[in-house]
Amino acid sequence: MSTAPDLIDRLRLIRTPGIGPMAYRQLIARFGSAGAALEAIPDLARRGGGQPPVIHPRRLAEEEIASVDRLGARFLVAGEGLYPRLLAALEHAPPLLIAKGRLELFERPQVAIVGARNASAAACRFARGLARELGGEGVVIVSGLARGIDAAAHDGAMDSGTIGCAAGGIDVFYPPENEERQKRMWTDGLVLSERPPGLEPRSRDFPRRNRIIAGLAAGTVVVEAAPRSGSLITARLAAEAGREVMAVPGSPLDPRAQGCNQLIRDGATLVQNAADVLEMIRPLVGRVESIRDPFEGAPLIEATGDARERIEALLGPSAVPVDEIVRLAEAEPGEVQLVLLELDLAGRIDRHAGGKVSLRAA
Amino acid sequence: MSTAPDLIDRLRLIRTPGIGPMAYRQLIARFGSAGAALEAIPDLARRGGGQPPVIHPRRLAEEEIASVDRLGARFLVAGEGLYPRLLAALEHAPPLLIAKGRLELFERPQVAIVGARNASAAACRFARGLARELGGEGVVIVSGLARGIDAAAHDGAMDSGTIGCAAGGIDVFYPPENEERQKRMWTDGLVLSERPPGLEPRSRDFPRRNRIIAGLAAGTVVVEAAPRSGSLITARLAAEAGREVMAVPGSPLDPRAQGCNQLIRDGATLVQNAADVLEMIRPLVGRVESIRDPFEGAPLIEATGDARERIEALLGPSAVPVDEIVRLAEAEPGEVQLVLLELDLAGRIDRHAGGKVSLRAA
Numbered sequence: 001m002s003t004a005p006d007l008i009d010r011l012r013l014i015r016t017p018g019i020g021p022m023a024y025r026q027l028i029a030r031f032g033s034a035g036a037a038l039e040a041i042p043d044l045a046r047r048g049g050g051q052p053p054v055i056h057p058r059r060l061a062e063e064e065i066a067s068v069d070r071l072g073a074r075f076l077v078a079g080e081g082l083y084p085r086l087l088a089a090l091e092h093a094p095p096l097l098i099a100k101g102r103l104e105l106f107e108r109p110q111v112a113i114v115g116a117r118n119a120s121a122a123a124c125r126f127a128r129g130l131a132r133e134l135g136g137e138g139v140v141i142v143s144g145l146a147r148g149i150d151a152a153a154h155d156g157a158m159d160s161g162t163i164g165c166a167a168g169g170i171d172v173f174y175p176p177e178n179e180e181r182q183k184r185m186w187t188d189g190l191v192l193s194e195r196p197p198g199l200e201p202r203s204r205d206f207p208r209r210n211r212i213i214a215g216l217a218a219g220t221v222v223v224e225a226a227p228r229s230g231s232l233i234t235a236r237l238a239a240e241a242g243r244e245v246m247a248v249p250g251s252p253l254d255p256r257a258q259g260c261n262q263l264i265r266d267g268a269t270l271v272q273n274a275a276d277v278l279e280m281i282r283p284l285v286g287r288v289e290s291i292r293d294p295f296e297g298a299p300l301i302e303a304t305g306d307a308r309e310r311i312e313a314l315l316g317p318s319a320v321p322v323d324e325i326v327r328l329a330e331a332e333p334g335e336v337q338l339v340l341l342e343l344d345l346a347g348r349i350d351r352h353a354g355g356k357v358s359l360r361a362a
Numbered sequence: 363m364s365t366a367p368d369l370i371d372r373l374r375l376i377r378t379p380g381i382g383p384m385a386y387r388q389l390i391a392r393f394g395s396a397g398a399a400l401e402a403i404p405d406l407a408r409r410g411g412g413q414p415p416v417i418h419p420r421r422l423a424e425e426e427i428a429s430v431d432r433l434g435a436r437f438l439v440a441g442e443g444l445y446p447r448l449l450a451a452l453e454h455a456p457p458l459l460i461a462k463g464r465l466e467l468f469e470r471p472q473v474a475i476v477g478a479r480n481a482s483a484a485a486c487r488f489a490r491g492l493a494r495e496l497g498g499e500g501v502v503i504v505s506g507l508a509r510g511i512d513a514a515a516h517d518g519a520m521d522s523g524t525i526g527c528a529a530g531g532i533d534v535f536y537p538p539e540n541e542e543r544q545k546r547m548w549t550d551g552l553v554l555s556e557r558p559p560g561l562e563p564r565s566r567d568f569p570r571r572n573r574i575i576a577g578l579a580a581g582t583v584v585v586e587a588a589p590r591s592g593s594l595i596t597a598r599l600a601a602e603a604g605r606e607v608m609a610v611p612g613s614p615l616d617p618r619a620q621g622c623n624q625l626i627r628d629g630a631t632l633v634q635n636a637a638d639v640l641e642m643i644r645p646l647v648g649r650v651e652s653i654r655d656p657f658e659g660a661p662l663i664e665a666t667g668d669a670r671e672r673i674e675a676l677l678g679p680s681a682v683p684v685d686e687i688v689r690l691a692e693a694e695p696g697e698v699q700l701v702l703l704e705l706d707l708a709g710r711i712d713r714h715a716g717g718k719v720s721l722r723a724a
């Protein structure tokens with residue numbers, strides 16, 4: 001079922017430690033293919049002043065592809081084929097997604113419904129009803145397969161169409177009581193992950209997963225969320241991606257309403273029902289941005305030792321925009337990108353949202 | 363205690379049937395004093411094509427002044443002395459207010475807290491706490507002496523300072539259980555009304571009273587309100603006067619939260635506590651607009667019969683802006699104002715917010 005001819009190379013590249021979606025995308029743009037990028041990595045990392053990363057072994061990539069096949073799932077490659085275009089527009093879009101279920105759900109407008117795992121029964125009932133109503137209007141409901149609001153949203157849209165974004169492998173049931181729900185979504189809905197099958201989610205996988213939820217959906221509705229919760233991260237990521245952020249209000253006397261009320265104060269749209277949500281997302285449906293790729297077609301400039309020094313000196317533990325480094329280093333943008341790519345592969349910098357980079361603590 | 367030298371004439375003028383705050387203000391501006399206006403009315407009304415209104419008798423005005431004195435209350439004249447300046451900035455500000463209590467409360471920033479008469483116990487507790495907290499920050503709480511949220515707001519601010527705007531006379535207890543609260547506010551707070559002592563409120567007095575609440579306050583907070591309720595009228599009047607409109611959200615599952623949630627959707631600021639309210643009103647405190655008086659100093663143009671006909675022809679049952687009539691009639695603004703004043707005194711037109719007029723149904 002996996003059709004991309006260089007899927008093995010792409011998988012080896014993204015599964016190589018320290019190569020995130022940004023470095024992946026730059027490498028492909030610079031070297032033309034995942035295979036050429038894999039060959040270039042050792043030299044780039046050495047120039048960045050670090051040990052080259054251990055390239056993900058071919059055997060493990062082949063085993064992963066086989067296990068995806070056995071699950072009846074398939075890979076989707078960013079920017080190609082059925083890979084959802086709204087998600088591809090995200091700066092940190094996962095280069096590869098593993099998907100099992102009804103891929104045709106991508107063709108309908110998607111709205112995310114997320115919220116607290118320990119939500120009140122009333123809020124879960126509300127989320128289920130909202131998902132059902134939106135489903136009746138042709139909207140596909142995206143959520144994170146968690147307890148509470150997520151589960152209620154999936155259940156409400158089970159008959160009309162729902163997409164679950166797993167933080168671990170698509171065949172890992174987390175929490176365990178999700179097993180029946182998730183298995184049903186393998187056939188009646190769709191389950192997605194960027195992580196390999198069989199992988200238990202680690203804590204850092206949850207915020208990463210949240211960007212997929214926010215990126216798929218034209219808008220995200222938050223139902224009951226505590227301050228500083230994962231749902232608010234999803235809302236922030238949705239806002240950063242230029243999507244609608246909507247929140248269901250609650251009484252100030254209810255601690256579980258604090259997060260949503262604060263979101264509304266910060267500019268999210270207050271929604272009370274499916275009609276309110278539809279009003280917000282209608283203008284966005286069908287408006288798909290092209291994939292932003294600032295590196296595509298960049299000339300293959302080689303960095304001079306002098307420029308490399310200037311650029312390294314500008315980096316510190318605080319994240320700074322790449323644009324600012326280009327300006328302060330008085331260097332060519334392509335030169336700066338190359339040096340940053342080398343430092344990235346050498347494991348010496350971290351990349352942040354909004355095109356920012358920082359020096360990694362030694 | 364009543365000191366304005368022409369108070370009797372002013373009282374006779376505003377108590378004359380058919381003379382609202384707009385006509386009152388125009389007459390004073392045109393004729394220089396209430397006494398001169400009273401003399402001019404019969405002639406103006408005849409030119410407007412109607413019977414002159416029966417001027418409010420001097421004896422009744424004297425009796426009202428005496429009863430206000432007996433109550434230990436006093437008159438405040440718009441634009442003069444202690445009359446609150448934010449209220450005076452309102453287009454339809456009451457020309458005369460009767461006040462009993464601590465007039466020094468006008469010197470501190472005022473916030474209105476209004477809401478449903480049949481509010482939940484939780485919402486009443488919330489309103490009481492909000493009023494107490496704002497009171498602790500030096501804010502005076504304005505409300506409408508009604509059951510539910512209003513009563514709770516007054517109670518919460520009883521020790522720090524609260525102003526009650528009565529729909530009937532300041533000595534009428536409506537609802538009757540307000541007697542103790544209102545009497546306490548006569549000494550510890552302040553009770554205001556534009557209606558004569560002893561007058562039971564009629565249904566049309568409530569929305570009029572609401573404009574005083576909205577006009578006094580730098581901002582209005584709505585706590586639990588049904589759609590199409592009086593509290594939403596107060597919120598609309600506050601918005602029209604350029605004041606902050608704030609609303610306390612609630613669950614979409616709670617019908618009593620519908621009005622507030624809709625207000626927030628329409629642009630009101632979601633507030634959850636005193637800090638949220640203070641953040642909104644701080645920039646407004648001390649910023650007092652001057653009284654808008656488009657007629658002041660207008661030359662004493664006399665309208666020609668021709669212009670009168672053109673202007674009358676432009677009026678209909680739908681409210682239209684006076685500016686538009688000026689433009690369409692190709693007449694001097696002063697000429698149009700005069701004709702409208704005559705029609706007003708003849709009881710043939712109604713005045714609306716935003717400087718609009720309509721022909722009264724015959």
